[in-house]
Amino acid sequence: MTQNEATQQNTAMRALLHMVAQDLGRPLSSEWEKAYWAVPRHRFLPERFHQGPECVPVDRREEPAEWLRAAYEDEPAITQLNDGEEAGEDDTPWPSSSASAPSIVFRMLELLDVRDGQRVLEVGTGTGWNAGLLAQRLGGSGRVTSVEVDPALAEGAAARLREAGLGVQVVTGDGAEGYAPGAPYDRVVATCSVRQVPYAWIEQTAPGGVILTPWDAPWCCYGLLRLTVEGDGTASGRFAPHSAFMVMRGHRADLRIFRDVVREGQVPEGSVTELSPWAVAGNDLDARFAVGLLVGDVWHAWQEDPDVEGVAARVWVATVDGTSWAAVDFDGEGERDFVVHQYGSRRVWDEVAAAYAWWRGAGSPEVGRFGLTVGAGGARRVWLDDPANAVP
Structure with missing residues (x-):
């Protein structure tokens, strides 16, 4: 040298x-x-x-x-x-x-x-x-x-x-x-x-x-x-409250939402929600972390400019096995009444909304107030502030 x-x-x-x-x-x-x-x-x-x-x-x-x-x-x-x-010619390196x-x-x-x-x-x-x-x-x-x-x-x-x-x-x-x-x-x-x-x-x-x-x-x-x-x-x-790392290979879920979960012939149920998708899938990491703990195997992805008439932005929500999904649409104008389409045995957007409501009702706790206990054999219990105070 x-x-x-x-x-x-x-x-x-x-x-x-x-x-x-x-x-x-x-x-x-x-x-x-x-x-x-x-x-x-x-x-x-x-x-x-x-x-x-x-x-x-x-x-x-x-x-x-x-x-x-x-x-x-x-x-x-x-x-x-x-x-x-x-990588293939059309593949995006990851x-x-x-x-x-x-x-x-x-x-x-x-x-x-x-x-x-x-x-x-x-x-x-x-x-x-x-x-x-x-x-x-x-x-x-x-x-x-x-x-x-x-x-x-x-x-x-x-x-x-x-x-x-x-x-x-x-x-x-x-x-x-x-x-x-x-x-x-x-x-x-x-x-x-x-x-x-x-x-x-x-x-x-x-x-x-x-x-x-x-x-x-x-x-x-x-x-x-x-x-x-x-x-x-x-x-x-x-x-x-620190960091994001690559997922252990055995814990990955190869899911791209609309490509992988929406199938021909599926007829979703329509409804309206006042819960903004940005509240649960935006920049508030405390909210997103809490929702993630509560809903477990539910995933989301944003689709900007979804090429759907009257829709400026859409967030897709789905179980990791792809059997239940929801799409929540923003029309680019109003701040309330987002359109929801849900399909499958689980109403995943309703689950997300319930998790967010619990978090708000608990005083919007920060990440550091949550804890986890892993029992013999691997059973887990999430808690808030104290191991005796289990999260529902």
Whole structure:
């Protein structure tokens, strides 16, 4: 490395450290700052990655300075498209793996609250950077085990971790199953979001241990869930209002609403609602999160300019199995009386409206007031403020 390159790297790393501190509202703890400098992010990124919703490529061989700058932005770096498969000529590339934004990486690591001598299971190795930071912080080989479902990603991460001299065991497998041979763990952390907490994680965590995972509901992918495992095989804890992650591959639902659910011959029932679709599917993340917890397997998607006479915008709502659906239309003029069409054994818009009414009646609670208890065998109970106060 030339002197100029070393200077550029140092400048970029310091700038990112400042951005992380701004996001956290305080400087990074000394333990994690030490790990940050010892495990540089750019060493765990591929020569070519993508950025942003448009998946703009950044290539080190073509633009090394731009690549280094992008590596130290506080943004996700998309490291895989389409599960590693070639996209068809008419297909739109979609992100299937990424290196998370550094601020959320360190927010989660601090929430995990690891202690010297502990053993950690990571679900979702990705590039290996997160596992590398954990290994550096904990010291010594054998403290961190990381599970990655994608063989190519696992192989690449393992190679980077070996090159960095970090003793992480990388296992190729389904992260929902954890890794029983290494149990019990003091901490379990996922770098992908889940729609239910796999009970294997609880079984493989020592009593008093912590599980930290991003949360996803079909309605709203948002929130971090931090559970403490009890000696009776249950786990309980609160949500925190941070982040959105890619969904664990086994929890995905390939649904595009009107393309997948509306079939010829289906005759929906018409009605009118005063509930604005923007209230439940707009920018209010507290509302969307609460609705997602309450309605469970219901999904939505906006269809702007739906090419229907008299309709300026439409939101589609459906169960993830596609058997029940609704379309709620806005005519571009009035602020009340939205037209609703519903089909199927469930009236999904009515369910959404009831969930929103409960949330408003409860005082519009923020994400951090909700919690989850997972019982023996995986049964779950959502609560508000206190585990005894179950959400209906």
